Amino acid sequence: MYSRRFDTPLSHFSPDALQSELNVMLDPASRTWLQVGRDKILDCRTLELAVNTLLLTSAMAQRKLGEEALRYQPEGTHWQVDQAARLLLLLTLRSIVPAVNWPELMLSIYRQFDVSEKIVTVRALDWLAANHELNPIAVETVNTSNLDLFSALALKNAYPVKFLNECTFLKLIQKAVLLDLNLEQIEGLPLRQSPELTKLCMDLVRERLHAEQDIPPSIWLGMRYRYLSDQGKDLYLGNVFSESEQHQYFTLLGLVNNGAQECPADFWQQLAKSAFSMAPHIRPLADELLSEARFSRTSSCFNTGHFRTS
Structure with missing residues (x-):
């Protein structure tokens, strides 16, 4: 398998x-420090105190x-040890927060975090959310000017494809390409393939061609062949x-991932x-691709048609 299909949630850690x-x-001292920090969060009499304890402990995690x-x-x-510890602290806090209060509280905490803590948060959104309730954090992250923080949400992260609405997801892809x-x-x-995503990526390709700029090779993965104009x-x-070779790789990978059934007969001949x-x-x-085409034997794989190679 050349591109991991997203068909199951990632494994979840309990606290x-x-x-x-x-x-x-x-080591023993570090284990004790982390356990004490976790116990303090659980023992706080109010959520405000619990949040303050989390913020203080999280800020010290990397050094400790x-x-x-x-x-x-x-x-x-x-995950690094300090990042996993910060996630553990967030999961510990979540265990004592009423579900109805969690989204607003988590957004408030996120806004108080430094960049390294925000990166942990957005990487862990699929752990911290049951559904789309933490989308406000994701939306803020899509709009960030920090490349590392944006990448933490956009790349190797299950949350965007599962829970972002179409408009925000398209914005994420556009920004990733840019x-x-x-x-x-x-x-x-x-x-998340759609006619809108295909059009967005093809429009970006045309803009680069018009400006005589290089086309990002992986942009072809955002297109489904059957949604394209002639x-x-x-x-x-x-x-x-x-x-x-990069454009060869990503166009073929796009056809493997997104479907090549409607490609014309002369394409299959040239590919062979x-x-x-x-x-x-x-x-x-x-x-x-050739193996799938031979086994399927559907008429859609062998439509007549022509395409240019220049």
Whole structure:
């Protein structure tokens, strides 16, 4: 599999399970410090005191615990010890907050965090939210000018594709393209394919061509072939046979992920001829497409039609 399909939620850590993983990494003094901080949050008489305790403890986590990578990582994640501890503190607070109060409280906490703490928060939105209730945090992050913070939300993060509305999701993709981020790292992108997303990405391609600027290679992943105009289909398929291996890779990966059933017959013929000369990391994509086309034998795979390669 060349691009991880988003079909199941990421594994969730319970607070106790997360602390168990941290305990393996921490020396006795560090373990005690983290447990005391967690107990203080749980023992506070008011939510205000609990939030203040969390803010103080979270701010000290990096200095107290260090930045070593956590040994056990849930699928699709990469947490450092200090980041995992901050997540643990947030999960601990969540356990004592009424569900109806959690979204507003979490947004308030997020706005008081520094950038490193905000990065932990947006990476953990899928842990901290049951549904879309933390979208205000995601929306603020889409609008941030901090590249690291935006990337923490946009890349390798399950939350946007699951819970962002269409308008905000399109804005996230547009910003990712403008920042030259790799759309292959947008978790579950094939599941958010739409005519609007396809048009957005093709419009961005045309803008780059008109300005005589380079086209971001991964932008093809934002397009579904069947949603393109005839001219757009010509442009897309022409890049399958581009001199750029990056454009070859991402156009083929886009067809693998998003469907190639409506590609014309002469495309399949040219692909069969060209596959043998493609780079080793690209040829498996071409072979997969050709294999699927041969087995499906549907008329939609072999429509007559023409496309330009220049």
